[in-house]
Amino acid sequence: xxxxxxxxxxxxxxxxxxxxxxxxxxxxxxxxxxxxxFARTQHVSAEDVLARVGDQGSPVSKATVYNxxxxxxxxxxxxxxxxxxxxxxxDTNLEPHHHIYYTDTGELQDIVIDGLRLGHVPQLPEDAxxxxxxxxxxxxxxxxx
Amino acid sequence: xxxxxxxxxxxxxxxxxxxxxxxxxxxxxxxxxxxxxFARTQHVSAEDVLARVGDQGSPVSKATVYNxxxxxxxxxxxxxxxxxxxxxxxDTNLEPHHHIYYTDTGELQDIVIDGLRLGHVPQLPEDAxxxxxxxxxxxxxxxxx
DNA sequence: TTGGGTGCAAACTATTTGCATTCGA
DNA sequence: TCGAATGCAAATAGTTTGCACCCAA
Numbered sequence: 001x002x003x004x005x006x007x008x009x010x011x012x013x014x015x016x017x018x019x020x021x022x023x024x025x026x027x028x029x030x031x032x033x034x035x036x037x038f039a040r041t042q043h044v045s046a047e048d049v050l051a052r053v054g055d056q057g058s059p060v061s062k063a064t065v066y067n068x069x070x071x072x073x074x075x076x077x078x079x080x081x082x083x084x085x086x087x088x089x090x091d092t093n094l095e096p097h098h099h100i101y102y103t104d105t106g107e108l109q110d111i112v113i114d115g116l117r118l119g120h121v122p123q124l125p126e127d128a129x130x131x132x133x134x135x136x137x138x139x140x141x142x143x144x145x
Numbered sequence: 146x147x148x149x150x151x152x153x154x155x156x157x158x159x160x161x162x163x164x165x166x167x168x169x170x171x172x173x174x175x176x177x178x179x180x181x182x183f184a185r186t187q188h189v190s191a192e193d194v195l196a197r198v199g200d201q202g203s204p205v206s207k208a209t210v211y212n213x214x215x216x217x218x219x220x221x222x223x224x225x226x227x228x229x230x231x232x233x234x235x236d237t238n239l240e241p242h243h244h245i246y247y248t249d250t251g252e253l254q255d256i257v258i259d260g261l262r263l264g265h266v267p268q269l270p271e272d273a274x275x276x277x278x279x280x281x282x283x284x285x286x287x288x289x290x
Numbered sequence: 291t292t293g294g295g296t297g298c299a300a301a302c303t304a305t306t307t308g309c310a311t312t313c314g315a
Numbered sequence: 316t317c318g319a320a321t322g323c324a325a326a327t328a329g330t331t332t333g334c335a336c337c338c339a340a
Contacts (some may be wrong), residue, residue, distance in 0.1 A: 084227070105274060129284060139275045
């Protein structure tokens with residue numbers, strides 16, 4: 001289930017294969033969005049994607065960008081990161097990892113925390129199923145405010 | 146700096162004292178909102194607060210609820226919890242703790258994780274200042290979907 | 291009294307939805 | 316061909332803002 005996190009732009013054919021393997025019909029717009037997304041490991045908002053697909057290649061509507069990001073996240077091609085109540089971020093890095101969020105700059109960084117250990121979690125009901133654990137370190141670059 | 150987390154409704158006078166100690170001018174509406182909030186440990190959205198101050202006591206406008214929640218959070222009377230991209234939650238529990246978020250029910254629960262240890266975090270720049278660490282366990286009550 | 295606080299409505303932002311059109315298989 | 320996907324605009328939800336009035340100190 002591990003997908004290549006290419007550091008170069010993927011070809012259209014590669015994106016199409018990637019989408020197919022995840023049960024997603026590869027349409028023009030989705031492939032276009034996929035090329036922008038999977039060119040490298042990154043964190044994007046819908047706004048980012050919208051701006052970049054407008055630049056290079058054919059334009060994609062706002063609604064389609066939103067729908068596509070949601071679809072990709074559902075199908076496991078993206079991980080949604082909830083750090084900012086005002087907008088959604090999506091992470092193309094699917095490896096287990098956590099995040100540093102710089103509250104002053106809005107910058108989001110991946111980190112791997114070696115020593116993270118979740119000890120006993122007694123309050124979890126037996127029938128509950130854990131979907132994931134998010135760890136977010138909130139920091140600021142400038143001291144004070 | 147530790148404040149009493151009363152399990153009973155605070156009197157108006159107690160709320161006024163609490164606000165004053167945090168440098169907040171105690172106005173009628175703020176005291177009203179404070180009584181709703183600090184009656185017990187809880188997680189609330191602006192909508193929750195709006196509904197409850199409408200029920201008991203004098204009505205408070207939507208704008209004032211939003212402004213007041215933001216102010217209380219700034220002044221350290223509430224902790225903002227970012228778990229849901231669609232709305233902000235505020236936690237009256239100021240003790241260090243983490244959260245379980247049930248994605249299917251929208252329920253938010255406090256937990257204390259004994260064994261949580263953040264190991265080496267090499268990627269943090271030296272000049273960066275950590276504001277806090279959020280740990281959110283995403284779970285669902287119903288198996289599967 | 292007087293500057294901060296409030297109420298109301300309007301503005302705003304991010305996201306979602308409805309529906310006619312277009313496109314992939 | 317035919318149902319799924321798209322584009323557009325309008326709708327929605329949560330939150331913020333502008334401004335005249337009001338009240339806590």
